[in-house]
Amino acid sequence: MDLRFVKYQGTGNDFVMIDNRSGEWSDLSVSAVRKLCDRRFGIGADGLIKINSIEGYDFEVDYYNSDGSKSFCGNGARCSVAFAHELGITADSVSFMAIDGAHEAVKKDGLVHLKMNDVLSIDDTQKEFVLNTGSPHFIHFTENVADFDIVSYGKQIRYSDAYKLEGINVNAIHQLDDHTFEIRTYERGVEDETLSCGTGVTAAALALGRKNQLSGDFEYQVKSQGGDLSVKFTVSGTGFTNVWLIGPAESVFKGEVDV
Numbered sequence: 302m303d304l305r306f307v308k309y310q311g312t313g314n315d316f317v318m319i320d321n322r323s324g325e326w327s328d329l330s331v332s333a334v335r336k337l338c339d340r341r342f343g344i345g346a347d348g349l350i351k352i353n354s355i356e357g358y359d360f361e362v363d364y365y366n367s368d369g370s371k372s373f374c375g376n377g378a379r380c381s382v383a384f385a386h387e388l389g390i391t392a393d394s395v396s397f398m399a400i401d402g403a404h405e406a407v408k409k410d411g412l413v414h415l416k417m418n419d420v421l422s423i424d425d426t427q428k429e430f431v432l433n434t435g436s437p438h439f440i441h442f443t444e445n446v447a448d449f450d451i452v453s454y455g456k457q458i459r460y461s462d463a464y465k466l467e468g469i470n471v472n473a474i475h476q477l478d479d480h481t482f483e484i485r486t487y488e489r490g491v492e493d494e495t496l497s498c499g500t501g502v503t504a505a506a507l508a509l510g511r512k513n514q515l516s517g518d519f520e521y522q523v524k525s526q527g528g529d530l531s532v533k534f535t536v537s538g539t540g541f542t543n544v545w546l547i548g549p550a551e552s553v554f555k556g557e558v559d560v
Contacts, residue, residue, distance in 0.1 A: 304560045306337075308344060308553040309384055311376035311413075313496025313527020315553070317344050318384045321351040321363070331369035333560050338367035344558060347488070347495050350377050352385060358403065359395040360385050366490025373401040373435030375499020375546050379413040382406040383550035401435040413550045417503055421540035423511050430508040434544075436489075437469045438504035442512070446475045446483045451494050455487020470498060474505045482509060483524040496527030499546050506532035507541050518543075 304326065307318045317337050319326055329351070337343045346367060353361040362381045364374045378399060385395060386408050396405045407414045417434055424431040430440040439458050443449050455471035458464060468489035476482045484505050486498040506521040520533045530548035534541045 302560055303557045304337075305555070305557050306344065307384060307387070307555040308346065309380035309550060310527075310553055311380045311497065311499065311550045312525050312530055312548055314374075314376035314380075314498065315346045316374075316377050316380050317346045317349040318380065319349070319351045320384075320388055322354045322360070322388075324354070326351060327353070329560070331365075334365045334369045335367065337558065337560070338365075344556075347491050348374055348377055350374075350381055350384075352381060352388065355398050358398045359390050359392070360397050362397050362399045362404075364400065366488075368490050368492065370490045371400055372490060373399050373500060375415060375417065375435065375501075375503055376497055376548070376550075377499070378404060379406070379415050379499060379546065379548060380550040382408055382413045382415065383552070387552065399435070411549065412547055415499070415546045417500075417544040417546055419537075419540060419542045420507055420544065423508060423540075425508075425511055430511065431469075432504050432507060434500040434503040434507070436500045437464075437467070438501055439464070439469050439471045440505055440508040441471065441473045443473050443475055446473055446485055449473045449485060451485045451487050455494070456492075459487065459489055459492075470501050470504075472498070472501045472505050474509065476509060477524070480520065481522045481524065482506075485526060494526075497525040497530070499530070499548075502530050503532050503544060503546050507534060507544070510534065510536060510541065
């Protein structure tokens with residue numbers, strides 16, 4: 302059976318996008334997701350996203366990691382907004398449902414502005430920080446991101462006794478100046494480094510905001526392996542509100558594949 306898809310990427314984080322508003326692909330199997338995301342035997346992607354119809358919202362973002370597991374993906378959500386725009390959902394502001402709850406987003410000036418959920422707590426009791434921005438993240442501060450072995454370190458943390466059951470994404474970051482930092486990320490579900498991770502970039506920005514004891518409104522510019530993003534937020538007591546992830550989302554190619 303032929304499946305029509307569009308390949309999207311957001312700062313190097315790439316996704317197979319499927320218009321499933323009719324429900325035709327609601328029963329797509331985990332094995333099919335894995336094959337479609339396989340870079341040798343399929344289309345190749347960090348994840349697969351189905352755009353579903355859902356009452357009360359413009360659409361639903363149904364996200365799968367390349368291993369078939371489900372989570373929230375910031376860059377995937379941004380690409381979903383761009384794909385929904387391509388499908389004709391062209392309102393200035395859209396609302397959608399995802400696995401971590403409702404979101405709103407705006408596509409303007411070639412960028413997708415995605416509102417993330419509030420983060421009300423960060424575990425900063427250790428040298429590293431742990432927080433959830435739709436997916437769980439471990440933040441490690443380093444002085445040399447370029448040479449940091451993120452895959453080995455990421456596996457060490459992700460498969461440790463504390464996190465091996467549910468998994469965790471692992472980020473290494475280095476602050477370049479007051480408003481800029483660089484990042485590399487090991488993603489659970491992909492089980493490798495990805496060129497970018499939207500929830501990871503967001504988590505790192507908030508962790509750095511906590512580390513630097515910021516207050517009020519702030520914006521970080523972020524340099525990931527696949528391109529530049531920005532994160533805006535408001536420090537609210539011990540947490541963060543009005544959190545926005547901003548960056549490009551681009552169509553790469555489209556086609557049909559037999560599943």
